[in-house]
Amino acid sequence: MLFEKFDPLRGERLQILDPTGRVVRRDLEPALSDGDLRRLYALMVLTRVADRKALNLQRQGRLGTFASSLGHEACQVGAAFGLRPADWAFPYFRDLGLYLTIGFPLASYYHYWMGNEAGLTSPPGLNLFPLSITVAAQIPQAAGAGMAANYLKKSLAVLATCGDGATSEGDFHEGLNFAGVFRTPNVFVCYNNQWAISTPRSRQTASATIAQKALAYGLPGIQVDGNDVLAVLAAVGEGLDRARTGKGPSFIEAVTYRMGHHTTSDDATRYRDEAEVKEWAGRDPLDRFRAYLKGKGLWDEAAEKAVMEKSAADVEAAVAEAEARPAASAEDIFAWTFKDMPPRLAAQLAELKSVPGEAGR
Amino acid sequence: MMITMVQAINQALEQELARDPRVVVLGEDVGVDGGVFRATEGLFAKFGGERVIDTPLAESGFVGAAIGMTALGLRPVVEIQFMGFIYPAFNQILSHAARLRNRTRGRFPVPLTIRAPYGAGVKALEHHSESTEALFCQIPGLTVVVPSSPAEAKGLLLASIRSDDPVLFLEPSRLYRAEKEDVVEAPVERPLRLARIVREGNDLTIVAWGAMIPAALKAAEAAAGVSAEIIDLRTLSPFDEETVLASAAKTGRVLLVHEAPRQCGLGAELAAVIAEKALLSLKAPILRVTGPDITIPLPRTEDLYYVEAGRIGRGIRRLMEF
Numbered sequence: 001m002l003f004e005k006f007d008p009l010r011g012e013r014l015q016i017l018d019p020t021g022r023v024v025r026r027d028l029e030p031a032l033s034d035g036d037l038r039r040l041y042a043l044m045v046l047t048r049v050a051d052r053k054a055l056n057l058q059r060q061g062r063l064g065t066f067a068s069s070l071g072h073e074a075c076q077v078g079a080a081f082g083l084r085p086a087d088w089a090f091p092y093f094r095d096l097g098l099y100l101t102i103g104f105p106l107a108s109y110y111h112y113w114m115g116n117e118a119g120l121t122s123p124p125g126l127n128l129f130p131l132s133i134t135v136a137a138q139i140p141q142a143a144g145a146g147m148a149a150n151y152l153k154k155s156l157a158v159l160a161t162c163g164d165g166a167t168s169e170g171d172f173h174e175g176l177n178f179a180g181v182f183r184t185p186n187v188f189v190c191y192n193n194q195w196a197i198s199t200p201r202s203r204q205t206a207s208a209t210i211a212q213k214a215l216a217y218g219l220p221g222i223q224v225d226g227n228d229v230l231a232v233l234a235a236v237g238e239g240l241d242r243a244r245t246g247k248g249p250s251f252i253e254a255v256t257y258r259m260g261h262h263t264t265s266d267d268a269t270r271y272r273d274e275a276e277v278k279e280w281a282g283r284d285p286l287d288r289f290r291a292y293l294k295g296k297g298l299w300d301e302a303a304e305k306a307v308m309e310k311s312a313a314d315v316e317a318a319v320a321e322a323e324a325r326p327a328a329s330a331e332d333i334f335a336w337t338f339k340d341m342p343p344r345l346a347a348q349l350a351e352l353k354s355v356p357g358e359a360g361r
Numbered sequence: 362m363m364i365t366m367v368q369a370i371n372q373a374l375e376q377e378l379a380r381d382p383r384v385v386v387l388g389e390d391v392g393v394d395g396g397v398f399r400a401t402e403g404l405f406a407k408f409g410g411e412r413v414i415d416t417p418l419a420e421s422g423f424v425g426a427a428i429g430m431t432a433l434g435l436r437p438v439v440e441i442q443f444m445g446f447i448y449p450a451f452n453q454i455l456s457h458a459a460r461l462r463n464r465t466r467g468r469f470p471v472p473l474t475i476r477a478p479y480g481a482g483v484k485a486l487e488h489h490s491e492s493t494e495a496l497f498c499q500i501p502g503l504t505v506v507v508p509s510s511p512a513e514a515k516g517l518l519l520a521s522i523r524s525d526d527p528v529l530f531l532e533p534s535r536l537y538r539a540e541k542e543d544v545v546e547a548p549v550e551r552p553l554r555l556a557r558i559v560r561e562g563n564d565l566t567i568v569a570w571g572a573m574i575p576a577a578l579k580a581a582e583a584a585a586g587v588s589a590e591i592i593d594l595r596t597l598s599p600f601d602e603e604t605v606l607a608s609a610a611k612t613g614r615v616l617l618v619h620e621a622p623r624q625c626g627l628g629a630e631l632a633a634v635i636a637e638k639a640l641l642s643l644k645a646p647i648l649r650v651t652g653p654d655i656t657i658p659l660p661r662t663e664d665l666y667y668v669e670a671g672r673i674g675r676g677i678r679r680l681m682e683f
Contacts, residue, residue, distance in 0.1 A: 088432065088433075090429070117463060117464050117465070117466055118466050120464050120465050120466075120468075121465050121466045121467075121468045122465070122468055127432075129429075129432055129469065130461070130464055130465050130468075130469065132457075133456075134452055134456045134457070137425060137452060137453060137456065137457055139425070140419075140421065140422045140423075140424075140425030140426050140429065140453070141425045141426065141428050141429035141432075141453075141457070142429055143422075143425075143426050143429065144423075144425060144426025144427055144428060144429030144430045144437075145429035145430065145432050145433055146429075147414075147426060147429075147430060148429065148430040148432070148433035148434075148435045149433060150411075151385065151411050151412070151435070152433060152434075152435075154433075158429075170419075170421060170449070171421055171422070171425060171452075171453075174417070174419040174421055174422030174425070175422060175425065175426075177417050177419065177422065178416070178417060178419070178422050178423070178426055181416075181417055332466070336462050336463040336466050336467055337462070337463055337501050337502045338462075338502060338504070338526050338599070339462070339470065339524075339525045339526055342554060342599035343602065343603070344599050344600075344602060345599070
């Protein structure tokens, strides 16, 4: 119903909370328990604290190049909050909140960004495909997972996320086209954060919205306020319901802003105006949702202090766990190339290990 | 039963679809039409559109989709209509299919088979005749297989589909209907990563694959007084060094034959391995007979490019006269 109500071709955008946290569409407020509302906020806080920690670790040389999720907390947590254990997620490289929301261990997430493949391994039973670094490749992959779900007659949803830059890639269009043609149980969520490194949204597309691109592929598309976690959650929730009940794929453009640099290797001051960043700082997704919770009597200073302390403690524990994990061995970096190691690789591994100090570091 | 390579491929696909419900076939025109070479003929009627899937015309799209299918336990077999159209899918093959097992430490293996007709010698139009197998042989985690006869095609395709690694299965279009061979009805795999000695000999070793095998056989038969051993590499990556080195050590003369361009062709790697490990057994320099390093010409002049038995025969003489 949201997809019908908000037409991207007419510039309509779903917003439930305005930037001050006031409910502007009482009729569309998701029916969430008080516990779920608090959990939503706690996940956004954890995402922010964990993200900040990663940036600090990077500066200290304890973590590699990192793509910050600052500002995307409502998009990421809102996109993932409605996923059920049978559902699948195909995320991309800026998705910390999604990872945390579906219960991926933060220690593993850090472990990966510290430069270890083992960190990408989803725990058994967690239907999470590893994040895609190459842009938009996850979109046709997710469509294929949806085709498989249809073939296997499984009632589940397959979520895929991407940024606005991805919408210029061929794979984005091929994936959406497959989803439309095969009526897959997909939900595609684009975090339109206005910047792909230095390339502004205006240089990615001449379309008035990204959401309207979905229409060309026969998918319903909706644009939502990506800093309003309730709007994201409501739209994605409807998409997930559609997917699980055989109504096919859908597309959500969540309009947000990349508050940080593209990655720790980037300097955004080279190409964008500080005034723009300041303007978006006034639309912070956490401030907005906290104000909403306070307004409902669900939040106070004590609760804030508690969630901050718990997040900080969880993050410190995850860092300690990640740093305590052993680095990959020489065997590890060879063993997973093929199911069975060919003699050629075995010989190269032996060669590596035969040089003192080269292997096992 | 005497059947062609296309029929053998069709039989392998049919038997795997019947045996394993996780196997699906997808690509352009593979369903209703049965594929432009008829490799999937009859499969749509027998197994339905859910398992023999006509896709939109988008190579990256359907290779990507096939990768996603493996996450839910399927074992897709993708048909690329011609190898010349595989390049839009290169990112999905290199950065995803071949890499996922490693980047998830085994959590997401990709049991995907990508079939593609390739090679010259059939006077096809532009972009339909290239042999770019070497591009794919440098991709860690990707198995590259090329059959050289109907029975080989069936056995190796069965093994490829059953492999838990992604396999690029390149079918020499020149051999699709070139000859019939007695192929066993039963679904019997032929092993991956194992070269096959097609013809035993003592004077020189020819290493080749695909459509170069019948050409090499013809050349060997015509080379009077020379006992040529012919090795069909079959799996190009990772290839069977042991069989190649044993033969090189035995004969002391090595002729590497491929229709792909010479520069950085697989012959270069074979030559390097032989030089590294069997140099002192050699009686003559390693020789390559390959396509030249040019864009393959259009049909009117394709013969100037193509490696035929005559060129291989001249290579044999050069080696023997060294």
